[in-house]
Amino acid sequence: MDSLTLAFALEGVRTLGLGSRGAVDLLSVSLSTTDYVGHTYGPDSREIHDQVVRLDRTLGLFLQQLFVRYGSGNVLIVLTADHGVxxxxERSRAEGHRDAQRVNVDTMIAAVNAQLDERAGGGAWVAFESGMVLLPRRAELAAQxxxxxxxxxxxxxxxxxxxxxARIDRPADLAKRDTTSAVVRRWMHQVPLDAGVELVATLKPYSIWAYANxxxxxMHGQPSDIDAHVPLILWGRALRRGVYQERVATVDIAPTLARLLGLSPAEPLDGRVLTEAIAPRD
Structure with a gap:
């Protein structure tokens, strides 16, 4: 699927004449096969290793075509991902993480809903998804x-x-806590206070949520390093070669691109300019 996506992107570049209209053009491409394969077979499987090798070759051919068309000095590349996994x-336990397990709370949530149904009717009041407890009809339940x-x-x-x-928190309580804690910071970024999420549940390391049927x-979605840590690769002549160990975020991409392109954002942006990765001007 990635090869077809990139072939389509190249055809779009040609058809729209990107990069040949006297202005900088932005081409954004999302490649999802790694996500599908990773979910199905896991990050340690031969299937995902094969997928990454294929993606590497396909992406290399795609970039080569851009370099031929525009010259490598006229292309700026940003490569990242939206989550880890x-x-x-079973694999984690084999590698020494003995407490890793599948955690299923379907029976517990069903019991809560049964008790609420006896008191207020209305069927399923409480929902659970990827560590979040939701109560969409809160006002209706309170009215009962x-x-x-x-x-x-x-x-x-x-x-x-x-x-x-490992822990249970209310999103409103997290807003009052120290955001230097990775768990607090990541839940706050993931769950807006007005999203209708009543509780967030954090699992112990290397455990995952499981669901009946x-x-x-x-899985991913937990505020852990293995779920949240992703690569951020910048490549281009305006950048300083190196490997940087400081914590960065994907929201840093937009302000960094704006700085590299000499653009002034029309409104405040999340994130910061990654000045450490920008080469000094000649």
Whole structure:
């Protein structure tokens, strides 16, 4: 699929005449095969290794075509990913992470909903997805005379007792805590306060969420390094060669590109300019 996507992108470059209109053009390409293969077979599988080799070759051919068309000195490349992935727990245990496990809370959530249904009717009130407890009809449940905060306190206590769960937080409480904590910072970035998320559950390292009647797949979405740490590669003549160990974020891409292109953003941007990676002007 990646080869077809890149072939389509090249055809779009030719058809639209990108880079030949007297102005800088931005071409954004998303390659998703690694995501599909990684979820299905895990990050340590032969299948994902084969996929990465194929992607490397295909991406190399794509970039070569751009260099032939425009000259390598006239192309600026940014390569990154939107998330990492946690290995299958079986693999993690084999590598020494003995507490890695699949964590399923479907039965617990179903029990909470059954109790709420007896009190207020209405079926499934509480939903759970990738570590987030949601209550979309909070106001409706409260109108039935149910103390919603008390219900969420009970749900939090039940979740804390589940093997594999490290901590439970309310998003509103996280906003008051020290954002130098990676867990706090990542949940705050992932869950806006107005998103309707009542609780966020963080798993112990190398554990993953599991769901009934859903095939076992490698997962991501936790505020862990293995889920959040991704590469950020910049390449071009305006950049300083090197490997940089400081923490950066994908939101740093936009302000850095603006600086390299001599553009003034029309509004404040998240992130910072990665000045350490920009070569001094001659």
């Amino acid at each position: 946690t290995p299958f727990p 005379g149910v103390n919603v905060d008390s219900v969420m306190t009970d749900v939090a206590a039940r979740l804390r007792a589940v093997p594999g769960v 859903v095939p076992a797949i490698a």
